[in-house]
Amino acid sequence: MKGGAQxxxxxxxxxxxxxxxxxxxIGADKPLVIRGGRVVPVSGPEIADGAVLIEGGKIVAIxxxxxxxxxxxxxxxxxxxxxxxxxxxxxxxxxxxxxxxGAGEGDEVSDPVTAGLRILDGLxxxxxxxxxxxxxxxxxxxxxxGRANVIGARTVVVKxxxxxxxxxxxxxxxxxxxxxxxxxxxxxGAKGRLPxxxxxxxxxxxxxxLDASEYARKRKDHEVAVAAAKGKKGAVxxxxxxxxxxxxxxxxxxxxxxxxxxECHRADDIRTALRLVDEFRFRAVxxxxxxxxxxxxxxxxxxxxxxxxxxxxxxKRVETKDVSLANAAVLVKAGIxxxxxxxDALGLGAQEELxxxxxxxxxxxxxxxxxxxAVTLTAAEILGVGARVGSLxxxxxxxxxxxxxxxxxxxxxxxxxxxxxxAVRVPxxxxxxxx
Amino acid sequence: xxMKRIAAxxxxxxxxxxxxxxxxxxAVVGARVLTGTGVEIENGTVLIEGGRIKAVxKAGEVxxxxxxxxxxxxxxxxTPGLVDSHSHLGLGPSGGVTEDNETSNPxxxxxxxxxxxxxxxxxxxxxxFRRALAEGVTTVVARPGSGNVIGGQSAVLKLRGGTVDxxxxxxxxxxxxxxxxxxxxxxxxxxxxxxMGAAYxxxxxxxxxxxYGQALERYDxxxxxxxxxxxxxxxxxxxxxxKVVRREIPVHIHVSSSDDIMTAVRLADEFKFxxxxxxxxxxxxxxAGELARRGVIVVVGPQMTAYDDEGRLVNLAGYLADKGVxxxxxxxxxxxxxxxxxxxxxxxxxxxxxxxxxxxxxxxNPARTMGLEGRIGSLxxxxxxxxxxxxxDPFDVxxxxxxxxxxxxVVFEAxxxxx
Numbered sequence: 072m073k074g075g076a077q078x079x080x081x082x083x084x085x086x087x088x089x090x091x092x093x094x095x096x097i098g099a100d101k102p103l104v105i106r107g108g109r110v111v112p113v114s115g116p117e118i119a120d121g122a123v124l125i126e127g128g129k130i131v132a133i134x135x136x137x138x139x140x141x142x143x144x145x146x147x148x149x150x151x152x153x154x155x156x157x158x159x160x161x162x163x164x165x166x167x168x169x170x171x172x173g174a175g176e177g178d179e180v181s182d183p184v185t186a187g188l189r190i191l192d193g194l195x196x197x198x199x200x201x202x203x204x205x206x207x208x209x210x211x212x213x214x215x216x217g218r219a220n221v222i223g224a225r226t227v228v229v230k231x232x233x234x235x236x237x238x239x240x241x242x243x244x245x246x247x248x249x250x251x252x253x254x255x256x257x258x259x260g261a262k263g264r265l266p267x268x269x270x271x272x273x274x275x276x277x278x279x280x281l282d283a284s285e286y287a288r289k290r291k292d293h294e295v296a297v298a299a300a301k302g303k304k305g306a307v308x309x310x311x312x313x314x315x316x317x318x319x320x321x322x323x324x325x326x327x328x329x330x331x332x333x334e335c336h337r338a339d340d341i342r343t344a345l346r347l348v349d350e351f352r353f354r355a356v357x358x359x360x361x362x363x364x365x366x367x368x369x370x371x372x373x374x375x376x377x378x379x380x381x382x383x384x385x386x387k388r389v390e391t392k393d394v395s396l397a398n399a400a401v402l403v404k405a406g407i408x409x410x411x412x413x414x415d416a417l418g419l420g421a422q423e424e425l426x427x428x429x430x431x432x433x434x435x436x437x438x439x440x441x442x443x444x445a446v447t448l449t450a451a452e453i454l455g456v457g458a459r460v461g462s463l464x465x466x467x468x469x470x471x472x473x474x475x476x477x478x479x480x481x482x483x484x485x486x487x488x489x490x491x492x493x494a495v496r497v498p499x500x501x502x503x504x505x506x
Numbered sequence: 507x508x509m510k511r512i513a514a515x516x517x518x519x520x521x522x523x524x525x526x527x528x529x530x531x532x533a534v535v536g537a538r539v540l541t542g543t544g545v546e547i548e549n550g551t552v553l554i555e556g557g558r559i560k561a562v563x564k565a566g567e568v569x570x571x572x573x574x575x576x577x578x579x580x581x582x583x584x585t586p587g588l589v590d591s592h593s594h595l596g597l598g599p600s601g602g603v604t605e606d607n608e609t610s611n612p613x614x615x616x617x618x619x620x621x622x623x624x625x626x627x628x629x630x631x632x633x634x635f636r637r638a639l640a641e642g643v644t645t646v647v648a649r650p651g652s653g654n655v656i657g658g659q660s661a662v663l664k665l666r667g668g669t670v671d672x673x674x675x676x677x678x679x680x681x682x683x684x685x686x687x688x689x690x691x692x693x694x695x696x697x698x699x700x701x702m703g704a705a706y707x708x709x710x711x712x713x714x715x716x717x718y719g720q721a722l723e724r725y726d727x728x729x730x731x732x733x734x735x736x737x738x739x740x741x742x743x744x745x746x747x748x749k750v751v752r753r754e755i756p757v758h759i760h761v762s763s764s765d766d767i768m769t770a771v772r773l774a775d776e777f778k779f780x781x782x783x784x785x786x787x788x789x790x791x792x793x794a795g796e797l798a799r800r801g802v803i804v805v806v807g808p809q810m811t812a813y814d815d816e817g818r819l820v821n822l823a824g825y826l827a828d829k830g831v832x833x834x835x836x837x838x839x840x841x842x843x844x845x846x847x848x849x850x851x852x853x854x855x856x857x858x859x860x861x862x863x864x865x866x867x868x869x870x871n872p873a874r875t876m877g878l879e880g881r882i883g884s885l886x887x888x889x890x891x892x893x894x895x896x897x898x899d900p901f902d903v904x905x906x907x908x909x910x911x912x913x914x915x916v917v918f919e920a921x922x923x924x925x
Contacts, residue, residue, distance in 0.1 A: 484856065500818055
């Protein structure tokens, strides 16, 4: 056990050295032990007086404080009775895509179908909101286009650290973003363009996916022909079919290499999403899903995960008016893998208050452990990065949040955040002496 | 005989009166009472009579009259009905076509918000009043939007009754203005395309209103001498602004940056506003000393935190309160839903605001802002019996409102709500 852990440690150290060299980070980190608090690994039972050992940016061991050895020269962080949790995972954010109040970089509104685009190419690592999210305990985020395009750019999963998009990336492409309902109607229909209706949006998706399936078939035929030619002497492999940047990601979607994150809110839009999944058999995640509780059985039957977006904090749009705090609870009860995203709103809906959004789902009937999982491990799994982040387990990235208490208690504050075992710089809040 | 009859009738009358009085008395007992003035009473009794608070105190100190309706609130928490001093409830969803901005003219003091409010709401706005009530909000200040430099006249509403007229408890409550560059007009090439343009429009309107007032006064003087004297032509806008000039109503100004905040202060100094409250005022923390010195009220929200130039988190409400600035907390409904008012305050508490101060920011302070502190905002004898029974800490996201009273009547009861 110990030997294995040491081997693992050595391997991860080497791996990390290679990684840091690639990322341009300087210097080797000392081992770090976080202890003196309640460790909540999410993937396993809580440890009342626990400790987490971190080396080379990875979690090496977790356990009771007296069972986790402190290596020589290790730094020790005392959680002082707080809660030690995995970093939170945000499933849907637009950070880095232009100023909140300025022109956004997330929606390429010249065409309803823009699968050829990559969010990676529009991402600003110096957007201060990344740092702010990190300081609030969110250590992984999926950055996705808004809801203008029916088929938008490919999404990216990042960690909120690094000076270039490449340094930030955890997974790219993470998926394709689709939007049904009011978004595309407002962006295109208002200009007299397709889609101006819900059936128009569904048609746009079907047409694009039919074109993509044709493309996928040609791609496959070519691969088969190339493989066949390889075996034969003197045989000339056929020329590759022309490459289409627009169809390639959709062909990948149909081949099961990518996930579609389908934003839909109203019950009828959710059923349209299910109809498209039934027809084209792609891997989908429903996002936003305001009225998912009205179709929980149908979603569960297909094994489709859901990212619950709106908690009803911010202004209601026509398609989010029937928002319910019970949404996540109903979905989980139906057996649906459910994550919770922060609502794009102020106050409790701010990115910084992701944990309290999950607390609202608890108010709606979700059990606390599942709610916490919905903003950590379940979210990571839905994004396809569950092997790297989302829980405190040996071998996983050392993304750790130390809170002063219960994550669903409004009085709880973030004490310290570690990403890859490194502390996030948190300036003291601005204070005024009381008069 | 006759005397006897009169005596009997009198006795019967007294009996009837006593019965009505007893029936009209409600005692909410056993709860932890947060009065909104900073006082907390364990195992307290709130006695309600005739729609008003008769007494508040410890269980033994407030006698409950025989025949009173007793509401057992043991283990519960009672607060005053929550007051939001900046809301656009009933004016349409902020994403869609709203009824709060008349963008045909940047100066519209003549507009009255009561003429735009739909008590039931429409589309996504539907049922917002009832939802807000179910979360303990009993009073809101409905304001025109910030699209215009002078937006119009605000109203204070209680969330009960079927029509706006049933709901209004104060109108005109104050004059709504907005400083800063106005995008809508800049795009049309109409003043204000600059910040100084906005300030000019306010000054011009107030100067003209003052002159209108002088003309009215002259007319009053002439009328005494000459009954046939012609009154000045009635001007609805100047008439409304005259109330500002004559210090009959306060002013509420939408601002964001510290320079616009100081422009608002400059206007208040020049025209001697009865009272100035600033809405949003995200950068108020940069000039907190100036605001505290003048007693300028800041209505914080919907944004509750900001980051300063050094990247430090600023707890907007808590910081200003610590500096001695009177602070209200708002939702700006429906930018944040009206029902989330207490969670706006919870975010301020999270980042260090004193919880009693935070509660006051959604009860007594906004009542003061509107000049209604004699009537609502705290649990004190003589005030309207607007109160909320919560099943726990009102700032906790898990906490629910169980019973809500307005004017002593139960207007919401958990489990008995109809959609």
